[in-house]
Amino acid sequence: MRAVCVIGLGLIGGSVLRAAVRSGRTGWGATTSEEDAAAARAAGYDVAPSTEEALRRAAEQEALVVIATPLPAVGGVLRRVARHAPETYLTDVVGVQEPVRELVRELAPTTRYAGGHPMSGTADSGWSAGQAELFDRALWAVTADEGTRLDSWLEAAALAVDCGSRVVPAGPGEHDAAVARISHLPHVLSAVLASVGADGGPLALSLAAGSFRDATRVAGTDPELVRAMTEGNRAALLDALDDALGRLGAARGSLASTGSLNSTVRSGHEANGNLREQHTAERVSRTVPLNAGHALRRLREIGEQGGCVVSLDSESATVELPAPE
The missing domain is CATH 1.10.3660.10 (6-phosphogluconate dehydrogenase C-terminal like domain)
Known part of the structure; x- marks a missing residue:
């Protein structure tokens, strides 16, 4: 299982770190909030002393980097990613996807990026509001456009599945x-x-x-x-x-x-x-081969039809779709 480096340890980022570690992954994080960092360390989680240190470690261990900051902070994180982990697998948990995609193209174009947005949360914020179970049975959009590599999408989707979610494939604009x-x-x-x-x-x-x-x-x-x-x-x-x-x-x-x-x-x-x-509708299960050149396009079509990915490996994805009437 690929290690995970989470940048931002608030409600969502903190929950991602908890859920990833629960699944058996090695995980660590970084945050600019001293309060969140102290609370995470007190709970037994690995928090780097700085974002730069966390990203250097991500590059060394070929980890998946997860950006879990508000949108205004994403650009600054990406500049650090470009300096310290320029070829890393990269995803995010930001609630809007097209602006993040454009920032990645501008600031960290050599990363292997696929966007993500878990559809789960509460009105509370900060590390203390997070929980490993936050994403259990939740939907998690993993976005792709024509420039997205299949391996990048699969890494982001695998994290979502490991965190307990079902994956909805979508284009950034459609999302x-x-x-x-x-x-x-x-x-x-x-x-x-x-x-x-x-x-x-x-x-x-x-x-x-x-x-x-x-x-x-x-x-x-x-x-x-x-x-x-x-x-x-x-x-x-x-x-x-x-x-x-x-x-x-x-x-x-x-x-x-x-x-x-x-x-x-x-x-x-x-x-x-x-x-x-x-x-609540009855759903049917299908297998989508991932070795075809149009695999991502087919997965996006499934998302547009109200379907989701429930499991996947390197060769195929198991999806659920609303049963035809």
């Missing part, structure tokens, strides 16, 4: 468009809803119950992390916001003119049902 709608837009709407509720005063907040708590949960996430995630996906998020604002405008217009929200409520109810059906 960013998707998460704008199902992750980044919800953070914006949650922030707005929390503010609207708070402006209702003490009575409104005293009456706030389950539906309000559920809808505003992610508003409790560290604002700087939310900004890094959402602002880094500006174009795709603007498209999603335009769609949402159009639907809210239509709902307001209908309520004002007819007194009815029927179309909005029924459309949302149907969409929620479709989501539940996709998550």
Whole structure:
């Protein structure tokens, strides 16, 4: 099993290090947070004294380097990667993929890179919030475009599987468009809803119950992390916001003119049902050979169909797809 070097030991990076070590991999990390470093060492994990030292060790041991910092810090990490581990296998766990891919091409072009984004987390942050089980049965996007090497993708995907996840193959742009709608837009709407509720005063907040708590949960996430995630996906998020604002405008217009929200409520109810059906539908298993030149393209097509990789080796990937109706 390839060793893992995790740069950034907050919620996600700290959980990656824990899960990788749990799987039997050798793992170490580095962080600029003295608090996180001390906590990780106290828990028995190997934390290098600096990012540079961690990366030099990664080069010596041919480790997979995982960038687990917010997007604004990625460029600085990549400059260090280019100096100390220029040919390393490299992945990330950043919530937006196209900007990271472009930074890798600019700053660390000789690395063997495939992007990654585990779809798991909490509203808390820091090493203390992490856990080895965070990714168990979670989905983990591993991205590839026409320039991605198959061996690079397989290294990133193998880490995700070893951490307990199912892998969703995707293109970077397709990933960013998707998460704008199902992750980044919800953070914006949650922030707005929390503010609207708070402006209702003490009575409104005293009456706030389950539906309000559920809808505003992610508003409790560290604002700087939310900004890094959402602002880094500006174009795709603007498209999603335009769609949402159009639907809210239509709902307001209908309520004002007819007194009815029927179309909005029924459309949302149907969409929620479709989501539940996709998550609970019977699935079929397929084997995808990895020795064909179009293997990555085929895997991306499986991701677009709602499928995922559940296991893989050097010759084939076992995937699950929604059963045909």
